[in-house]
Amino acid sequence: MTSKAAGGKAVTGKAAGGKAASSRAVASARGTSDTAASRTVVTGLGVVAPTGAGVSSYWQATLAGQRAIDRISRFDASRYPVRFAGEVRAADPADQIDPRVLVQTDWWTHLALLAAKEAAASAALDAIGRGSFDIGVTTAAGAGGCAFGQREIEALWSRGPRHVGPYQSIAWFYAASTGQISIASGFRGPCAVLSSESAGGLDAIALSRRAISRGSPVQLCGGTEAPVSPYALVSQMQSGLLSRAADADSAYLPFSASASGYVPAEGGAVLVLEELAHARERGTPALAEITGHASAFTPGQPPHAEDADGWARTADSLAFAIGAALADAGIGPSEVDAVFADGMGVRNADRAEVAALHAALGHHSRDIPVTVPKAGTGRACSGAAALDVAAAVLALRDGLVPPTPGAVDLPPDIDLVTGAARRRPLRHVLCLARGFGGFASALVVSDVEDA
Amino acid sequence: MPETASVTLTEFTEILSSSAGVRIAPDLVGEDATFAELGMDSLAVLGVISAFERTRGIILPPDVHETESVSDFLSLVNETVRKAG
Secondary structure (H helix, E strand, O other): OHHHHHHHHHHHHHHHHHHHHHHHHHHHHHHHHHHHOOOEEEEEEEEEEEEEEEHHHHHHHHHHOOOOOOEEEOOOOOOOOOOEEEEEOOOHHHHHHHHHHOEEEOHHHHHHHHHHHHHHOOOOOHHHHOOOEEEEEEOOOOOOOOOHHHHHHHHHHHHOHHHOOOOOHHOOOOOOHHHHHHHHHHHOOOOOEEEEOOOOHHHHHHHHHHHHHOOEEEEEEEEEEEOOOOHHHHHHHHHOOOOOOOOOOHOOOOOOOOOOOEEEEEEEEEEEEHHHHHHHHHOOOEEEEEEEEEEEOOOOOOOOOHHHHHHHHHHHHHHHHHHHHHHHHHHHHHOOOOOOOOOOOOOHHHHHHHHHHHHHHHHHHHEEEEOHHHHHHHEOHHHHHHHHHHHHHHHHHHOOEEEOOOOOOOOOOOOOOOOOEEEEOOOEEEEEEEEEEOOEEEEEEEEEOOO | OOOOOOOOOOHHHHHHHHHOOOOHHHHOOOOOOOOOOOOHHHHHHHHHHHHHHHHHHOOOOHHHHOOOOOOHHHHHHHHHHHOOO
């Protein structure tokens, strides 16, 4: 026995050594092909937002600076300190989604399926066909299916275990939207789900870009959220960053001296990312290119809203992410034409974001238009950043930077776009997102040169 | 008190709709229909089983999970309903 065990160990040791050597080789080969060969473009968009369900109604509302922040209607929130949210009220999944899927999924996944359907249609993915291993799905999820889960847990405690339906096992789960999009459309390429709270919308897009650089030619990616239920709201309130404002108009004012926090929201976006050569070959127009991304993290206890020093310390990681994303895109600060900011609407957090922009972009940061379109929708966890990237793609297409709705008491040290959309030739747009807990991410979306 | 009347196809299709999202008219459920033909996977069948147990106040025997055809399922439900009454 002893000698057998020893022999087994020796063999294992050799195998492990061999594996390590070969994975290094693969890693270096991959590093070259990532940068040299693969370019990732956006060929489809799908949007579900409080300001509009569908890309065109969302974009029109966004350019007009419309706001859809309103009193919470999903439940009676009159006795909660947070009473406003952005709810997706115009979307009706009943006529677009299989009823068998509707009963087994949360509203969050309904929204993801709607956005995925629009995105897939706009990129003509039908032509590739069901069951394709060439199409993968990567979504971000921060809240999961809170409302579904709460309903089942209420049934458990008030009526007993026999009243809990079997779909509780899959509906609340973070991977539900990725899985249901994959199943509904028969997309069998690499799939993933990512949780980095509100930074997740950018990180999921970056993860899809990486999957493409590794040989998966098409990816649906992004994220939707629906954290407007009692359990979801109370979970978010613990951060102390949600607005307790008494009226909708002052509930979410990014970068304003009178900012009081942010409001939660439903919605998000799904993008179709595709390898440029693959898109060309099948004659699908590229709307924009994803050229750079980086994420960083601030360790330690997340600062509370009034902790100025704590927030100031988070500026480093965001500045690092911006710098590394620009380096990934191969551009300098002077080439950034617009910033879609995180814009948390928490004064100290907003100051930290401005500090990060100044640190990473130098004197250019004062001349670059900055906007926070989500001031019109609220912040839908990871869905918010996915929505920003969709808006950035449309901004590049139209040469228009949408305004920050309802902006008042503006900061002197950034050029916040307010009132009307600003016409400007755009080549590179920087999107920023921070997630509760210390996440900070930056993504560069560019117009498609030579495509 | 559990209801002792036999399960009708109407009651069956109502439960299919509410618990599994499967919408089918009672008269279109064929004599030899299977759950698989109705587009139902094992989780969907599980939901229908527990819905009958709740609404009828019964506990179905473990082999109900093995039934594949609608008629076998309904016989088992009706047998259990009769015994409970």
